[in-house]
Structure formats: structure tokens, C-alpha cells
Amino acid sequence: xxxxxxxxxxxxxxxxCQMQYFLTYVLGWRSDSGKKADMGTMAHKVMEIxxxxxxFQQDNPKKKYLVVNDDKCGKIRIHKDKLNTSEFVDExxxxxxxxxxxxSRHKFYKKEKSEVRQTVETFLTWNDxxxxxxxxxxxxxxxxxxxxxxxxxxxxxFVDANGNRQTGQLAIKGxxxxxxxxxxxxxxxxxxxxxxxxxxxxxxxxxxxxMWSDPQLLLYFxxxxxxxxxxxxxxxxxxxxxxxxxxxxxxxxxxxxxxxDEERFLGMLKNRVEEIRNNVSPKPVDPTRRDxxxxxxxxxxxxxxxxxxxCMCRSVEQSLKEEGMEKVVEKYTAPxxxxxxxxxxx
Numbered sequence: 001x002x003x004x005x006x007x008x009x010x011x012x013x014x015x016x017c018q019m020q021y022f023l024t025y026v027l028g029w030r031s032d033s034g035k036k037a038d039m040g041t042m043a044h045k046v047m048e049i050x051x052x053x054x055x056f057q058q059d060n061p062k063k064k065y066l067v068v069n070d071d072k073c074g075k076i077r078i079h080k081d082k083l084n085t086s087e088f089v090d091e092x093x094x095x096x097x098x099x100x101x102x103x104s105r106h107k108f109y110k111k112e113k114s115e116v117r118q119t120v121e122t123f124l125t126w127n128d129x130x131x132x133x134x135x136x137x138x139x140x141x142x143x144x145x146x147x148x149x150x151x152x153x154x155x156x157x158f159v160d161a162n163g164n165r166q167t168g169q170l171a172i173k174g175x176x177x178x179x180x181x182x183x184x185x186x187x188x189x190x191x192x193x194x195x196x197x198x199x200x201x202x203x204x205x206x207x208x209x210x211m212w213s214d215p216q217l218l219l220y221f222x223x224x225x226x227x228x229x230x231x232x233x234x235x236x237x238x239x240x241x242x243x244x245x246x247x248x249x250x251x252x253x254x255x256x257x258x259x260x261d262e263e264r265f266l267g268m269l270k271n272r273v274e275e276i277r278n279n280v281s282p283k284p285v286d287p288t289r290r291d292x293x294x295x296x297x298x299x300x301x302x303x304x305x306x307x308x309x310x311c312m313c314r315s316v317e318q319s320l321k322e323e324g325m326e327k328v329v330e331k332y333t334a335p336x337x338x339x340x341x342x343x344x345x346x
Contacts, residue, residue, distance in 0.1 A: 001022060001026050001276050001277060001279050001280070001282065001325070002026055002156070002158055002160075002277075002329075003156070003273055003276045003277060004156055004166070004168065004170060004171070004339055005171045005173050006170065006171075006172050006173070006219070006269065006272070006273065007173050007174050007219075008174055008215055008216035008220070010024075010025050011215045011216075011219070011272060012216070014275075014276060015202075016285065016293070017284060017285035017293070017298070018282035018283045018284070019282045019283060019284040019285070019300070019313045019316065019317060020284075020285070020298060020300060020313070021276075021282065022282040022316070023300050023312060023313065025339075026329065026339065027316070027328075027329065027332050027333050027337070028333055028334035028338075029312070029334050030334075031298075032105060032299050033104075035104075035106040035108075035112070036194075036195070038100060038108075039108070039112060039119070039194065040119070040195065041100060042093070042096045042097050042100050043093075043096075043116050043119040043120050043123065044192060044194070045070075045072060045096040045099075045100070046089070046092050046093050046096050046120045047120070047133060047177065047178070047192055048070075048141060048142045048177070048178075049068055049070055049073065049076055049092060049096075050083075050089075050092070050124075050132075050133050051133035051136075051138050051178050052070070052141045053068050053076065053078070053083055053134075054083070054133050054134050054136070054141075055138040055141050056068060057080060057083065058137070058138060063080070064080055065077055065078065065079055065080065066078055066079075066080055066083060072099050073092075073099050074099075076092070083134060084134055089121075089124065093116060093120050094113075096116075119241050122241055123192050123239070126239070126252075130252070131190055131237075133178055133180075133190075136178075136190075137180055137181040138178070138179075138180060138181075139180055139187055139228075140178075140179040141178055141179075142175060142176070142177065143176050143179055143227065144173075144174070144175050145172070145173065145175075145176070145223045145226075146171055146172075146173045147171055147172050147173075147222075147227070148168075148169040148170070148171045149169055149170045149171065149172065149266070149269065150169065151266065151270070153270050153273070153274070154169050154170035154270075155167075155168070155169060155170075156168060156169070156170060160339060161329050161330050161333040161339075170273060172219055172222065172223060172269070174219065174220070176189055176191065176220055176224075177189075177190055177191050178190040178191075178192075179228070182235065185231060185232045185233055186231060186232070186233040186234070186235065187224065187228060187233075187235070188234075188235040188236075188254075189220055189221075189234065189236050189237065190237050190239070191216075191220070191236075191237065191239070192241070193238060193239060193240040193241060194241050194242070195240070196240065196242045197240040197242075208253060211253055212255065213268070215268065215272075217236050217255060217257075218264065218268065219265065219269075220236060221234060221236055221255075221257045221261060221262070221265070222262055225262055233256065234256070234257065235254055235256055236254065236255045236256075237252055237253070237254040237255075238253050239252040239253075240252075240253075280320075280324075280325045281320055281321075281325075282320075284313055284317060285298075289301060289311075298313070300312040300313040305332070316328060316332055319331065
């Protein structure tokens with residue numbers, strides 16, 4: 001398979017289902033997001049805007065009005081005295097729900113809207129506001145990164161489905177929820193999670209020890225080491241909203257990685273990239289398609305290519321057996337898809 005970049009989502013998706021990874025990241029077909037995923041996005045947007053407003057306030061201490069121009073919710077302008085009120089959080093949450101509902105295939109009822117508001121409330125109030133961006137020194141709200149891996153093994157050179165030669169370096173791409181300033185030597189990355197603390201590929205709980213080797217955390221750490229090299233210390237904090245671990249409240253996890261973890265991540269990344277590159281016959285999570293992951297969690301199991309009778313993943317699987325990888329890429333690549341570019345759904 002061709003691979004030109006890795007996101008934490010693509011790294012994990014390959015573990016979940018090789019065929020789903022192939023359809024998404026090599027052929028360029030997009031999955032419909034689930035209702036829970038959309039609700040998580042709504043809550044994250046509230047946190048992103050609050051962080052942006054706090055950053056504006058820090059940079060413009062004398063201004064009475066705070067302004068953020070958001071790509072989804074438009075221009076948000078409020079008096080500075082309104083930032084820390086529950087009334088404003090309610091208004092902002094309602095706007096986020098409304099704006100995201102317009103582009104969603106799901107309907108969101110009172111129960112779901114209340115759950116989004118509760119998620120935001122938990123993010124803001126846990127441990128007296130430990131993860132409330134309004135109480136933090138905001139360094140960079142919602143940073144995006146696209147960082148080439150300057151290693152010999154990360155080079156690629158191939159001809160794409162349109163007959164164009166593509167050359168370059170493998171890159172890591174992604175978006176981080178928030179970067180805050182702890183002191184002159186230290187930044188902290190905050191990642192709010194609205195889902196459960198599970199490895200969805202195996203169903204196992206992510207323990208503290210296992211998260212030391214979590215691809216997302218290490219990928220984010222590596223990205224921060226390249227984006228903000230002047231900081232000696234980088235803390236990675238991840239807060240699972242639905243993780244109770246036997247307690248009435250969620251429990252966050254924080255990690256301090258160092259330079260040795262950069263090399264550890266590059267080793268993990270190299271192994272994963274070579275594994276993908278050498279895979280000429282991606283396998284579905286379950287050949288029988290009886291696994292609930294296929295029936296309930298896979299967009300490609302529920303949909304078909306135009307003019308074909310079988311589901312998308314079966315069609316591609318059969319074509320791989322009969323025609324091989326090159327023909328499948330030529331035949332099934334999504335219209336206007338560029339394998340060097342992927343727009344994250346959130």
C-alpha cells in the first residue's frame with residue numbers, strides 16, 4: 001500500500017481494520033461520522049473557542065471585547081466580563097450544537113444536547129477547573145501540524161492513480177486540542193477525550209503503562225518537539241470524560257516524555273510504515289463480516305459502490321484477489337482524491 005503521511009487516527013485505524021484503512025487513506029473514501037463522534041466534536045468546539053477567547057484576552061489585556069473568528073461557528077464577539085459565565089457557556093454550547101447539526105446526518109434531541117452540555121461542564125469544572133482553558137495561560141489553541149520525517153526510510157516515490165509521479169518525505173499530520181504555558185521552560189498539551197479509555201482494535205482498557213507507548217501521545221510529543229523546540233519540558237495530559245476507574249469522577253493522565261521517546265516514536269513509526277507499505281492484500285477485521293465492528297461500526301460494510309451489488313469492502317477485497325493492488329487503486333480511488341492530502345473530520 002502507498003503511504004505518504006500518518007495521523008494518529010490512521011495509525012490506530014490500521015490496527016482496527018486494514019481494509020478500512022485502505023479504503024479511507026489509500027483510496028480516499030470518507031466514512032460518515034457516528035452520532036457520538038459528532039457530539040464529541042460539538043463539545044470540543046466549545047473548548048476551542050473558549051481557549052481562543054482567552055488567548056485574545058491575554059494578547060489584548062486592555063480591550064473590553066474579545067473576538068474569535070471560528071471556521072465553524074463564525075465570528076464570536078463578547079464582553080470580557082462574560083467569558084467566565086455559565087450563561088455564555090450555555091449559549092456557546094447551543095451554537096456549536098446548532099452549527100454542527102446542520103451538516104450532520106443525525107438528529108440531536110434534548111437528551112443528546114444535554115449530554116454535550118454535561119461533557120463541556122465536566123471538562124471545565126473537574127478538579128476546580130484544572131482543564132478549563134479560561135484558567136490557563138494559553139500558548140496555542142488548536143494547533144495544526146504537518147511535519148516531514150527527515151529519515152531515509154521515510155522517502156517515497158511512486159506513480160499515483162492519475163499517472164502522476166509523487167515523490168517526497170513521509171509526514172505526520174494532526175491537530176492538538178490545546179497547548180498551554182506552564183513556565184518559561186515547560187508547555188503542557190491538553191487533549192480532551194469525550195469517549196471511553198479503550199483500545200478500539202482490541203477492546204482492552206488503556207492502562208497508564210500502556211499509554212506510555214500510545215501512538216497518539218508519542219506522535220503529539222514528537223510534533224511538539226519540532227514545533228516548539230525552545231521548551232525543555234513538554235507534558236502530555238489526556239482527560240477521558242467517561243473514564244471513572246471506580247471513582248465518581250473522570251481521571252486524567254499526564255506524561256513527561258524526553259528525547260529518548262522521540263527515537264522510540266520514530267522506531268514505532270518506521271515499523272508501522274514499512275508494515276503498511278509491504279501489505280499488498282489488506283485484510284478486513286473479520287472475513288465473515290459477522291463481527292459487530294463490521295455490522296455496526298463500518299461505513300464501508302453498510303454501503304456499496306455505484307453499480308455493484310456487494311458492500312464496498314467485499315468489492316475491493318475480491319478485486320484485490322483477481323486484479324491486484326495497482327488495478328484496484330486505479331479502479332476504486334475516490335474522485336478528486338489526492339493521496340498526499342487528507343482533511344480530518346474534526
